[in-house]
Amino acid sequence: MKMDLGNGYSVTFSHLSDVPDQFKNNDGTIDHSRQFVVSAGDILGFVGQTGNSLTSGREPHAHIVTRVGGVDFDPRYFYSDPDFYGDVCP
Numbered sequence: 001m002k003m004d005l006g007n008g009y010s011v012t013f014s015h016l017s018d019v020p021d022q023f024k025n026n027d028g029t030i031d032h033s034r035q036f037v038v039s040a041g042d043i044l045g046f047v048g049q050t051g052n053s054l055t056s057g058r059e060p061h062a063h064i065v066t067r068v069g070g071v072d073f074d075p076r077y078f079y080s081d082p083d084f085y086g087d088v089c090p
Contacts, residue, residue: 001030001045003038008070014063017048 001019003011020043025031038044047060066075 003044004035008068010067012065012067013045014065015048015061016045019045 001013001016001023003013005011019030023030023036045062047062049060064075066073
């Protein structure tokens with residue numbers, strides 16, 4: 001799932017187990033043909049177990065990529081506290 005934040009900013013969420021019904025077609029597949037408006041607090045997806053995690057393999061996780069102008073960008077810079085992620089995002 002890709003979220004366009006405007007002004008060249010985007011966030012992509014991968015390795016999700018599912019998404020809420022509002023993002024699906026009638027047959028249950030994800031609707032990639034429409035744009036959706038979401039608000040703070042909306043559920044965008046559910047943590048999955050696809051792909052490899054940083055530990056032993058396939059534990060529940062989500063892969064989140066932040067891009068600015070199409071280039072990967074460290075999301076820690078969005079927060080005033082540089083230690084926001086601790087050891088999770090070195």
